[in-house]
Amino acid sequence: MAFLFRRLGFYLAAFVAAATINFFLPRLMPGDPVQIMFSSAGAELPPESLQSLKLTFGFVDGPLWQQYITYLGSIFTGDLGRSIKYFPAPVTAVLGQALVWTVGLMGIATVISFTIGSLLGVLAAWRRGSAFDVIVSVGAIFATSVPAVVTSLIVVFVFGFTLGWFPSGYAADPRLDPAFSLQYIGSVLYHGFLPMVTLCAVLTGGFAVTMRNNMINLLGEDYVVMGRAKGLSDHHVMIWYAARNALLPTVSSLAIAIGTILGGSLVTEVVFNYPGLGNILYQAILARDYPVIQGQLLIMTATMLIANFIVDVSYVLLDPRLKGAL
Amino acid sequence: MRVLLDGLLRNRKALVGAIILVLVLLAAIAAPLLTQYDPSARVGRPHQPPSWNHLMGTTRIGQDVFARLLYGARTSLAVGFGAGLLITAVGTALGIIAGYRGGKTDEVISFLTNMVLVVPNLPLLLVLAAFIGQASPFVIALILGLTSWAWGARVTRAETLSLKQKDFVKAAEMIGEPQWRIMTFEIFPNLISIVGINFIGSVIFAIITEATLEFLGLGDPRAISWGTMLYNAQKASALSVGAWWEILIPCFALALLGLGMSLLNFAIDEVANPRLRTGNWRDRWILLARSGEGRL
Amino acid sequence: MNHPLLSVKNLTIDYIGDRKDFRAVDDVSFDIAPGEVFGLAGESGCGKSTIAFAISRLHKPPALIRRQSKILLNGRDVLDLTPQALAAFRWREVAMVFQSAMNSLNPVSRIGDQFHDVLMSHTTMTKAQARERAAEMLRLVDISPDRLRDYPHQFSGGMRQRIVIAICMALDPKLVIMDEPTTALDVVVQREILQRINDLRRTFGFSVLFITHDLGLMVQFCDRIGIMLAGRLVEENAAEAIFQTPGHDYTKKLWSSFPSLHGGALL
Numbered sequence: 001m002a003f004l005f006r007r008l009g010f011y012l013a014a015f016v017a018a019a020t021i022n023f024f025l026p027r028l029m030p031g032d033p034v035q036i037m038f039s040s041a042g043a044e045l046p047p048e049s050l051q052s053l054k055l056t057f058g059f060v061d062g063p064l065w066q067q068y069i070t071y072l073g074s075i076f077t078g079d080l081g082r083s084i085k086y087f088p089a090p091v092t093a094v095l096g097q098a099l100v101w102t103v104g105l106m107g108i109a110t111v112i113s114f115t116i117g118s119l120l121g122v123l124a125a126w127r128r129g130s131a132f133d134v135i136v137s138v139g140a141i142f143a144t145s146v147p148a149v150v151t152s153l154i155v156v157f158v159f160g161f162t163l164g165w166f167p168s169g170y171a172a173d174p175r176l177d178p179a180f181s182l183q184y185i186g187s188v189l190y191h192g193f194l195p196m197v198t199l200c201a202v203l204t205g206g207f208a209v210t211m212r213n214n215m216i217n218l219l220g221e222d223y224v225v226m227g228r229a230k231g232l233s234d235h236h237v238m239i240w241y242a243a244r245n246a247l248l249p250t251v252s253s254l255a256i257a258i259g260t261i262l263g264g265s266l267v268t269e270v271v272f273n274y275p276g277l278g279n280i281l282y283q284a285i286l287a288r289d290y291p292v293i294q295g296q297l298l299i300m301t302a303t304m305l306i307a308n309f310i311v312d313v314s315y316v317l318l319d320p321r322l323k324g325a326l
Numbered sequence: 327m328r329v330l331l332d333g334l335l336r337n338r339k340a341l342v343g344a345i346i347l348v349l350v351l352l353a354a355i356a357a358p359l360l361t362q363y364d365p366s367a368r369v370g371r372p373h374q375p376p377s378w379n380h381l382m383g384t385t386r387i388g389q390d391v392f393a394r395l396l397y398g399a400r401t402s403l404a405v406g407f408g409a410g411l412l413i414t415a416v417g418t419a420l421g422i423i424a425g426y427r428g429g430k431t432d433e434v435i436s437f438l439t440n441m442v443l444v445v446p447n448l449p450l451l452l453v454l455a456a457f458i459g460q461a462s463p464f465v466i467a468l469i470l471g472l473t474s475w476a477w478g479a480r481v482t483r484a485e486t487l488s489l490k491q492k493d494f495v496k497a498a499e500m501i502g503e504p505q506w507r508i509m510t511f512e513i514f515p516n517l518i519s520i521v522g523i524n525f526i527g528s529v530i531f532a533i534i535t536e537a538t539l540e541f542l543g544l545g546d547p548r549a550i551s552w553g554t555m556l557y558n559a560q561k562a563s564a565l566s567v568g569a570w571w572e573i574l575i576p577c578f579a580l581a582l583l584g585l586g587m588s589l590l591n592f593a594i595d596e597v598a599n600p601r602l603r604t605g606n607w608r609d610r611w612i613l614l615a616r617s618g619e620g621r622l
Numbered sequence: 623m624n625h626p627l628l629s630v631k632n633l634t635i636d637y638i639g640d641r642k643d644f645r646a647v648d649d650v651s652f653d654i655a656p657g658e659v660f661g662l663a664g665e666s667g668c669g670k671s672t673i674a675f676a677i678s679r680l681h682k683p684p685a686l687i688r689r690q691s692k693i694l695l696n697g698r699d700v701l702d703l704t705p706q707a708l709a710a711f712r713w714r715e716v717a718m719v720f721q722s723a724m725n726s727l728n729p730v731s732r733i734g735d736q737f738h739d740v741l742m743s744h745t746t747m748t749k750a751q752a753r754e755r756a757a758e759m760l761r762l763v764d765i766s767p768d769r770l771r772d773y774p775h776q777f778s779g780g781m782r783q784r785i786v787i788a789i790c791m792a793l794d795p796k797l798v799i800m801d802e803p804t805t806a807l808d809v810v811v812q813r814e815i816l817q818r819i820n821d822l823r824r825t826f827g828f829s830v831l832f833i834t835h836d837l838g839l840m841v842q843f844c845d846r847i848g849i850m851l852a853g854r855l856v857e858e859n860a861a862e863a864i865f866q867t868p869g870h871d872y873t874k875k876l877w878s879s880f881p882s883l884h885g886g887a888l889l
């Protein structure tokens with residue numbers, strides 16, 4: 001329990017750090033930052049938005065520390081200010097809906113690619129040097145070395161434009177109303193398919209390499225050899241002696257991979273015009289909608305910390321040596 | 327060091343990777359000899375498909391794609407290696423100092439490292455770049471270098487901790503060598519393969535991230551780089567109007583360079599970690615087993 | 623020795639290298655009689671574990687057992703076993719205690735499960751019978767059966783080694799290979815465990831291939847001893863004889879490096 005509490009405390013500190021970056025960046029801009037942002041966003045903004053923009057960045061009257069406290073206070077009460085582009089919509093509303101799509105896309109892609117990648121890595125390591133191992137290893141090198149932008153663009157070109165098998169935009173058919181109907185869900189799956197496959201293609205290779213290396217590093221361990229000496233079936237030893245142990249370091253490396261997964265999913269969404277955070281963010285960047293760009297950092301950080309915490313908990317659950325920690 | 331080089335020379339992955347890297351490097355250096363066009367000038371009609379005049383077609387505003395690709399390689403390589411160097415230098419220095427000094431220093435550096443690791447990198451870079459405005463490739467390299475060292479620092483620290491226990495370090499301490507000398511001349515040389523992996527990984531990361539930031543519209547659109555090529559092509563809806571060359575060509579260039587660098591990285595990993603190596607012995611073993619000379 | 627249990631003949635094992643091979647075991651032959659304790663001694667790296675692995679057929683490339691080698695157990699060549707026969711043969715006929723006590727139990731599964739998997743895959747026992755058998759084996763090595771639900775890290779090194787020995791007994795094997803079963807343990811625990819092995823051996827009547835660095839221990843524990851040097855078996859004789867009248871120069875050198883033997887008969 002103490003372990004998990006310590007992690008939680010650390011995550012809180014990390015979140016405050018991200019918020020602190022957000023707080024200081026506009027203050028490091030030369031001149032009057034709010035004025036600059038206001039003008040760079042175009043002239044159509046109503047004048048009252050200037051005031052709300054100031055509040056968004058914590059420019060209240062008072063010394064710096066007071067501004068900082070006010071800013072942190074508003075963030076922790078869930079107020080990320082108002083968007084410039086969609087004025088007067090609050091940033092949380094703009095990002096909130098998009099977050100659902102992103103987390104869905106990312107979560108499912110992570111589960112699928114982690115499962116497939118780890119499985120491939122286990123088999124490749126177990127049949128080390130076989131044709132299967134060579135194919136997996138070489139495939140993984142390709143998959144991990146091609147940037148997500150490139151993979152997405154190529155997939156959208158081939159399957160979206162050239163073959164026309166899949167739509168290349170939106171999360172569902174825009175003519176349908178969101179509802180819990182078969183038709184709508186089908187449309188969501190159809191539209192989500194390409195981004196999902198792309199994201200899986202980007203991620204699977206990395207998981208396969210990690211798992212393969214972790215497996216190879218412990219195949220010589222005495223308990224694996226003893227499993228074989230016990231006359232257990234090959235796949236029993238592979239799964240319950242080798243893979244089960246190799247899973248531990250693989251899961252902890254998942255924590256570091258989450259950042260990459262997030263980045264990959266942002267990019268994929270932009271290319272596929274998928275209405276998740278990435279796409280909103282892209283629009284925000286083009287429109288220089290600073291409150292949204294900043295809000296995205298906080299929401300992404302929170303997502304990442306929650307994901308990290310899930311990884312922590314599953315690690316503790318997976319390793320009996322840490323039983324006492326829960 | 328010798329062993330590392332020796333191993334790399336005999337490694338097939340390293341060879342292919344090095345060939346790719348050298349080709350891209352040569353193309354970047356020899357750009358003015360390979361094309362007569364100015365990469366930023368309007369030299370043809372918009373969206374011309376590849377032809378003898380324009381080997382890789384033209385962009386929507388009539389720039390020559392081949393010329394942009396060659397000159398863009400300069401930017402990608404410069405940012406990649408520049409940022410890679412910076413990332414590695416910061417990460418290695420912090421890792422060694424934290425690992426060797428231990429105590430409070432270690433606590434502070436480790437805390438910072440872990441902190442940076444849990445703040446998602448791309449979103450952070452997006453915010454930084456957005457506030458900088460239209461970031462030039464140089465600025466992108468700089469912010470990459472300052473925000474992406476954490477992984478390297480963590481790995482280096484772990485390795486330093488185990489080196490610290492080794493006899494040669496203890497011996498150096500015994501004869502009273504100053505700490506900075508031990509760190510630079512005793513510990514650093516023994517970390518060379520980790521530093522190598524870190525460096526190449528960082529170069530790959532920097533090349534990809536620069537392209538991504540520019541693609542997302544945070545770069546300077548007038549810069550000539552593979553990322554801005556993608557950005558301009560995407561903004562010109564190159565795919566939906568059928569001008570695939572404008573988008574796929576920088577795509578393939580990025581993929582190729584990424585592949586070359588990854589091959590180098592995997593090769594160093596194999597040479598440094600003997601357990602991962604699939605050496606020549608495997609072929610010899612199979613041959614002997616097949617011919618009935620032995621079994622298991 | 624009319625009917626040896628194990629008969630190793632011309633065992634030759636290479637580790638295949640990138641350019642040239644390393645001969646770890648060179649034309650080694652020896653027999654072990656039913657119920658006998660045979661000791662294998664020699665300096666580190668002389669090929670003892672390589673032999674032990676070959677007998678259970680645990681080697682993986684780059685190891686290669688050369689053509690002329692034979693490992694006969696009750697007259698049947700272990701090296702000719704089909705995969706199914708091999709699975710049935712392992713642990714049932716030859717069980718093994720590995721070199722590192724700390725590390726030969728699967729850290730992520732319960733002790734009970736590590737009994738169960740071996741019992742379930744070799745016998746037709748039901749779950750309940752397997753549990754009963756596991757409890758019985760644990761009692762043999764003085765560990766309380768209610769600890770079957772514990773994980774390996776909850777036991778001390780000596781206890782873990784006793785658990786491994788208990789797992790070895792589970793199928794009543796004919797031969798138990800012990801590769802330095804006590805190196806990682808302190809002297810008191812070491813004695814205790816050897817004592818226990820000896821008692822079990824009297825009860826069950828299995829043979830032991832005992833591998834160690836510790837010549838003193840070996841002389842007290844073994845019936846016959848083989849001395850290895852750089853992959854070759856240079857001398858083989860009854861324990862007493864090896865001690866009193868060592869034949870090979872190397873054996874004499876080995877003795878002189880152990881000036882004081884643990885006095886008194888252990889067994």
Ligand SMILES: Nc1ncnc2c1ncn2[C@@H]1O[C@H](COP(=O)(O)OP(=O)(O)OP(=O)(O)O)[C@@H](O)[C@H]1O
Nearest residue numbers: 637644646665666667668669670671672673684685
């Ligand atoms: N996988 C391998 N590849 C190449 N050589 C190996 C391999 N495993 C063992 N060897 C070599 O084979 C020789 C015999 O090793 P083995 O493990 O049998 O020694 P040992 O007698 O059991 O030593 P110890 O008492 O230290 O356990 C050693 O010289 C070792 O270097």
Ligand SMILES: [Mg+2]
Nearest residue numbers: 670671721801
């Ligand atoms: Mg050994």
